[in-house]
Amino acid sequence: MPLIQINIMEGRPPEKVTELIANVTDTVSETLNAPKENVRVLVTEMPKTHWGIAGRPASEVRK
Template identity: 30%
Template sequence: MPYVNVQILSGASKSQKAEIVKDITDSLSRVLGKKPEHTHVVIQEIEEQNWGFAGQLTDEWKKSDADQPDSLPVKEK
């Protein structure tokens, strides 16, 4: 009995979540031969203030990133 836990930032629509569940279920069935009726997919939506990225909470990172001028990242040599 496969159990898949998907954690995403809040904001996905019901139809987007349904597509994720279908795609994951189809993939497990196709690749591993798992029965769809035995496959469980749980989607957990996390608020940006509860998710960290680049050493900051995501909502704060987005605010600081919005303050930066648009530019391409510089490659290190």
Template identity: 30%
Template sequence: MSQIKIYGVKERLNPIKATLSDIIHACMVEALGLPDDKKFHRFFPMDKEDFYYPSDRTASYTILEISMFEGRTVATKKQLLTLLFDKIHSQLAIAPQDIEMTIFETPKHHWGIRGLPGDELALNYKVNV
């Protein structure tokens, strides 16, 4: 299970939301083995005056917060980050300097999904990859 929040300046983020969502999901499927139908993305387009960032970033600066079940290896998480940097850069021309990501992992029992604690769900994919 994963949920992703994406933040950026609305004038830059809104036109690319669908493509960025597809890129993110493709990376999640490739690196984590998530099923194609498990796509949980939320976009937070922000007014310029509400989104502060360092002077060495551009208006394309984008933040991804990835929440997911714990259990993936360090190598798998690094692969995910590398894929995201590479594919966002190559497909949307957003420089890696303008992308920041954080992975938040929590135990399955900290999630409530479809009326059950996450550790009681029957998943059709592996988490320990």
């Protein structure tokens, strides 16, 4: 059973996260010849204060 973990910064609309899950599921299913029912996708949204870019929190870098 493929398990895919994706970390993204918070702030995207729920429909975009849903689209991401569907697209990743399709790709993994096709690539590994695995039934879609066996593919699991875990999306973790991280606060921008907890995501570092060049030594600084993304909340400071991406204003």
